[in-house]
Structures are given as C-alpha cells and as structure tokens.
Amino acid sequence: MTEENNKKTKAEQxxxxxxxxxxxxxxxxxxxxxxxxxxxxxxxxxxxxLDKYHKNPILKEGKYWLLTDNQWPYEKIxxxxxxxxKTHVEHLKDVDPEAGKELFEMFGEECEKxxxxxxxxxxxxxxxxxxxxxxxxxxxxxxxxEPDLEKLDEGEAWRFKFGQPKNYKKKTGSEQ
Numbered sequence: 821m822t823e824e825n826n827k828k829t830k831a832e833q834x835x836x837x838x839x840x841x842x843x844x845x846x847x848x849x850x851x852x853x854x855x856x857x858x859x860x861x862x863x864x865x866x867x868x869x870l871d872k873y874h875k876n877p878i879l880k881e882g883k884y885w886l887l888t889d890n891q892w893p894y895e896k897i898x899x900x901x902x903x904x905x906k907t908h909v910e911h912l913k914d915v916d917p918e919a920g921k922e923l924f925e926m927f928g929e930e931c932e933k934x935x936x937x938x939x940x941x942x943x944x945x946x947x948x949x950x951x952x953x954x955x956x957x958x959x960x961x962x963x964x965x966e967p968d969l970e971k972l973d974e975g976e977a978w979r980f981k982f983g984q985p986k987n988y989k990k991k992t993g994s995e996q
Contacts, residue, residue: 839863839958841947850892854956865904865959880926881906884919887926890963896971896978899939901930905960912945915960927964939966942980 839862845851853873857864864873867886879887879901890900903923909915927941943962944955955961967978 841956841958845956846894847892850956863908863957863959865957865961866908867906870904879930882922882926884916884922885926885962887930894965894978896968897965898968899930899934899936899964899966901927901964903927903962903964909960910946910958912943912960923962927962930964934966936964936966939964940980941965942982944982 839857845854853864857873860869862869864870874888874891876889876891879889881887884906885903886906888902888904890902893900903926905915905919930936931939941962941964943960945960947958963980965978965980972978
C-alpha cells in the first residue's frame with residue numbers, strides 16, 4: 821500500500837464514522853446502540869434523531885441547548901448532565917457566542933436544583949485523521965459532572981479524557 825493510499829484509507833475511515841467515534845465506547849449496551857447509529861449513518865445528537873437512541877428525558881430546552889442526563893454515565897459520579905447543542909456543529913468556532921451564556925445559566929440552574937456543591941465542565945470538539953479528541957459523538961455537547969468523592973479511593977482522582985491517538989489501547993489496571 822502506497823503512502824497516498826494509506827492516507828486515503830484514514831480519510832475514508834473518518835468519513836465512514838462521520839458522526840461517532842467507536843473507539844470511545846465504554847459499555848456493552850452503549851456499543852450495541854452505537855453500532856446501529858454507525859450503520860444508519862446519521863448524527864444521534866441531532867434533534868430529529870435524538871429520541872431514536874437517547875432514552876432519558878429532556879430536562880430543559882433553551883434557544884441553543886437541551887439538557888438531559890447522560891444515558892451512559894461515567895463511573896464514580898453523582899451527576900452527569902449533558903447539554904447538547906441544538907444545531908449540528910462539531911467545532912467550537914461554529915458555536916454562537918451567546919450559547920455560552922445560556923449554557924452557564926442552564927448548568928447553574930441544574931446545580932442549584934440538584935444541590936451540586938462542585939464538579940467540572942467539559943466540552944470536547946473536532947476530529948482528526950490522527951486520532952480522537954475524546955468525544956463518542958461528533959456534535960458539540962457539554963458535560964456537567966459531579967464526581968462522587970466518597971467512592972474515590974485514596975490517591976485516586978476523577979479524570980475526564982481529552983484526546984487519544986488513532987491506535988490507542990486502553991491500559992489495564994496493572995499498567996496504569
């Protein structure tokens with residue numbers, strides 16, 4: 821295989837999984853749904869498709885964002901709320917600056933409603949032929965996460981992953 825053919829294969833691979841990253845899947849039940857999404861070839865976070873795959877209720881809908889609980893939450897968390905941008909964009913540069921204000925207002929209201937004393941916010945964006953920036957769905961969405969500090973072991977910190985190379989292999993517990 822020539823260098824040019826190799827590059828074309830990488831580009832075609834991104835095009836095949838245009839809306840999702842199969843390499844970020846953490847759970848068996850999630851993989852089954854993501855396989856279906858991959859075969860359908862559409863974005864699961866676009867409003868016209870969201871109800872087909874996401875089974876948690878929409879908590880609130882604004883002009884730019886809708887809020888819902890993550891269908892496949894991370895381990896050792898108390899709350900993980902997703903804010904899904906209502907227009908399909910994949911890069912932060914394409915988000916309306918006014919959406920930032922609305923996002924903070926909506927997340928702030930959820931923090932008050934759920935009595936969340938602290939946590940973190942994360943937004944991953946973009947894609948590359950060299951790897952993955954961490955998102956399972958290539959549609960701008962934000963995470964509000966409250967780690968469950970009582971479930972963390974001494975010396976353990978809750979982490980949110982940003983980026984992994986295309987040939988990423990998850991380390992086992994003994995390698996970490």
